[in-house]
Amino acid sequence: MARTAPKRRRAAQPKARVARPKAPPRDPDGVFLVVPGRPQPIPLTLPDTPSAIEELAMRWSYSLRNRERWVSRSDLLESHRREIKDVARFVGLVGDVLTAVASADLIEVSIPYRSEEQDWALRIMPWEYLIATATRDLRRGSLTVVRHLRTDRALGKLSPPRGWWQIESVTNGLRDEYDFTAERELVRQAAKVAGAELAPRLRDPSRETLLRFLGDIQTNDVLHVTGFDSHQGLQLLDSPDAERVSDGLLVRDGKAVVPSWEAAQALTRGKRRPRLVGLNIYYSAARTAAACVALGAEAAIGFQDSFDDALAELFYATFYRAWQLSDYNTVAAFRHAWQFVKGQQRSLHGSGVVLWSARSIRETLPGYWTAGETWDAERIDTQWSAQLAQAKAKLTPETIGAHVAVDVMPLKELNYSILHNDGSLFEKFTIRKIGHDVGRVTNLHVNVQLHVGTDAYPFRLSLELGEREPQVDLHDRIRVSLATALTRALRESVRTTLYVDVSWGDHALKRETYPITLLPIDEWVDTDANRIWLPSFVQPRDPAVLRVIDRAQRYLMAISDDPTMGFSGYQAIDTDLPADATPAQRCRYVDAQVRAIWSALLYELPLAYINPPPVFSDYSQRLRLPSDVVDGGRGTCIDLALLLASCLEYVEIYPVVFLLQDHAFPGYWRDEGYYQDFVDAFVSAGVADGNAATQRAGQRHSWYLERAHFSELLAEVHAGRLVPLETVGLTERIGYEAAVAGGTGNLTSRRRFQAMLDVISARWDEKNRVTPLPVLRGTREDGR
Numbered sequence: 001m002a003r004t005a006p007k008r009r010r011a012a013q014p015k016a017r018v019a020r021p022k023a024p025p026r027d028p029d030g031v032f033l034v035v036p037g038r039p040q041p042i043p044l045t046l047p048d049t050p051s052a053i054e055e056l057a058m059r060w061s062y063s064l065r066n067r068e069r070w071v072s073r074s075d076l077l078e079s080h081r082r083e084i085k086d087v088a089r090f091v092g093l094v095g096d097v098l099t100a101v102a103s104a105d106l107i108e109v110s111i112p113y114r115s116e117e118q119d120w121a122l123r124i125m126p127w128e129y130l131i132a133t134a135t136r137d138l139r140r141g142s143l144t145v146v147r148h149l150r151t152d153r154a155l156g157k158l159s160p161p162r163g164w165w166q167i168e169s170v171t172n173g174l175r176d177e178y179d180f181t182a183e184r185e186l187v188r189q190a191a192k193v194a195g196a197e198l199a200p201r202l203r204d205p206s207r208e209t210l211l212r213f214l215g216d217i218q219t220n221d222v223l224h225v226t227g228f229d230s231h232q233g234l235q236l237l238d239s240p241d242a243e244r245v246s247d248g249l250l251v252r253d254g255k256a257v258v259p260s261w262e263a264a265q266a267l268t269r270g271k272r273r274p275r276l277v278g279l280n281i282y283y284s285a286a287r288t289a290a291a292c293v294a295l296g297a298e299a300a301i302g303f304q305d306s307f308d309d310a311l312a313e314l315f316y317a318t319f320y321r322a323w324q325l326s327d328y329n330t331v332a333a334f335r336h337a338w339q340f341v342k343g344q345q346r347s348l349h350g351s352g353v354v355l356w357s358a359r360s361i362r363e364t365l366p367g368y369w370t371a372g373e374t375w376d377a378e379r380i381d382t383q384w385s386a387q388l389a390q391a392k393a394k395l396t397p398e399t400i401g402a403h404v405a406v407d408v409m410p411l412k413e414l415n416y417s418i419l420h421n422d423g424s425l426f427e428k429f430t431i432r433k434i435g436h437d438v439g440r441v442t443n444l445h446v447n448v449q450l451h452v453g454t455d456a457y458p459f460r461l462s463l464e465l466g467e468r469e470p471q472v473d474l475h476d477r478i479r480v481s482l483a484t485a486l487t488r489a490l491r492e493s494v495r496t497t498l499y500v501d502v503s504w505g506d507h508a509l510k511r512e513t514y515p516i517t518l519l520p521i522d523e524w525v526d527t528d529a530n531r532i533w534l535p536s537f538v539q540p541r542d543p544a545v546l547r548v549i550d551r552a553q554r555y556l557m558a559i560s561d562d563p564t565m566g567f568s569g570y571q572a573i574d575t576d577l578p579a580d581a582t583p584a585q586r587c588r589y590v591d592a593q594v595r596a597i598w599s600a601l602l603y604e605l606p607l608a609y610i611n612p613p614p615v616f617s618d619y620s621q622r623l624r625l626p627s628d629v630v631d632g633g634r635g636t637c638i639d640l641a642l643l644l645a646s647c648l649e650y651v652e653i654y655p656v657v658f659l660l661q662d663h664a665f666p667g668y669w670r671d672e673g674y675y676q677d678f679v680d681a682f683v684s685a686g687v688a689d690g691n692a693a694t695q696r697a698g699q700r701h702s703w704y705l706e707r708a709h710f711s712e713l714l715a716e717v718h719a720g721r722l723v724p725l726e727t728v729g730l731t732e733r734i735g736y737e738a739a740v741a742g743g744t745g746n747l748t749s750r751r752r753f754q755a756m757l758d759v760i761s762a763r764w765d766e767k768n769r770v771t772p773l774p775v776l777r778g779t780r781e782d783g784r
Contacts, residue, residue, distance in 0.1 A: 031112075034148070044091045058121070081133055099138065108146050111123060146335075149356050164221065205252060207256050234250065260291050274297050278301050299358065301354065301355050303351075303352075310475070311473070319337035326380055395441065403441075408426065418533060424475050452518060459479060497515060500513075519620065594668060606633065637727070640730060642657070645666045656669070667756075709756075710747075723743070
């Protein structure tokens, strides 16, 4: 009997070998990718020390925020692409992994969440740009990247939204300048299509109101938040705090900022666990949207940094409709809307929309990531077309006004430099559908005419709104030419009109004449919209510039103690010095050229200070040409700054113009290499303090650096790479060294600083090149 027991136990062993369901493999720690066709996640290789990934994330976050410096230069753009590909190889995007990622049209980046303080660098890392750039040469189509935040919390069953909430946070100083009517209609239509209740809109909350709002929200409600983030808002308000501020929401009371974490707490506190938070505000993706998901929201959408306002509205209008058509599958709707926006043929390089989700695509699209199964990405389009076929609105002359709206906001004043540099006549020009049942709208015609005297300058366009195209933005497409001698020779402002006619066939949708002021060619408008065109008033080919350089030649030979010395720009850099040579040592012959020009103006062509010529419009100033200054022997601070900048550009030394609240003066880059390092947007100032909580807003134009970049510019000045000059010193008979000291002394107040315009960056910007105005002789004050 004793010997049979083991046999019985052995006979029972096959039962233990019966196949049992395997537990799902444990996901790897850190960051990993979910890639279609690969059942197992792909872990990325990250630096061993947190400081290394923090520096990497801050570096690229800073670079992309300031992409306007380099994205419009093909040489710099290619350089950045090579660098980001090196980063991709560093984190493991190589070989078969890179090939698999490149062959997909949807990739998920899965990022752990433990606390706000931990792993913040992984959340601000621009994964979308990293992956898209690394796969750029291998892909045949578009790629969508979504982010999964691993919170390890239980998630409920997916269900349609019950309620829809809208928060519109605009401060008093910006409320009158921005119109949110179209976005309100967008949210109203989205709630209607979803069959959800639209809650009363929260308008311009204070900090306290925001933090106690939404007490009755349910777990499957939607929050749509619009307004201004801390960076954009403070920048528009010209606040000194714009340089270093936490990501967050700008609220009504003064210039109060609700940091991202507090804003997310207000949106998700207590019972408030929204199904979706849609943040139509700048700089909202890295922290605010991520914090919403970390604190309980199922998903949140935000913008990586700045984004075109019209495209943002287009994205959300498309997303909300696709969300309903996909049975509220957030990832499927996001992919559809993002691909639609990218198909608009607008420049989106380095910018983007970010989706954070508490659910992985392995749950929301279970068959898509498994080998051998595909996801029908065209299903949303098919269903959209089917719904329109069933309930398509009938467009007639009597009903067209209820289904198509035209939103137009022209500029009130037109500076010639705007038109010369292909600027827009409109702040807003949008044609949009009203209602979810409007299909294709054909036979649309746009006619715009700018009247100047007896002349009219027309723009005409015929277009259509596609079946699934909610709106079209035309403000960047409408252009007129002002090439006649009359418009270039205007001596005073002219009150004229701008006629707008938008029609559907023969039926007028909008027909209106707007009053507009056309400013003289030599008048410059010192407003946020027009200040950027100042480089057009730098005139290196003015005859007086050549006269100044001719006079300066003898001073250059004397200063250099070399009778063969000529103006050679940066070719004069002393490259034979050791590596630890100072900028002053390396660039002494560049400085000698500037000193010679200064001496010629000081001793040969003495100048006096004079007030600006009279103007009859706000924020404007008549600017004198170099010939006007030299021949008349007088100029204002900005006239003198433009004169010296024109001379420096003529000898190929890169000039800049500093603008303070009440003053202007020029400067120059001591070396082309210093300039190149700066526009690469990888300067140490971007990551110097290592503070994840505060960052600066990015540049809006490659050549225009605002108060948010004051410390960065000051660092260049103190390092001796950027040299400011107080040109009013020419009228006070001070020497070059004293002028440098005076220019540096002007940069002691952040509050007083307004902007620096980099002339060479404006000339080289391939997207919007700013060139000298075609100024006619005989426009001077004396009429000669």
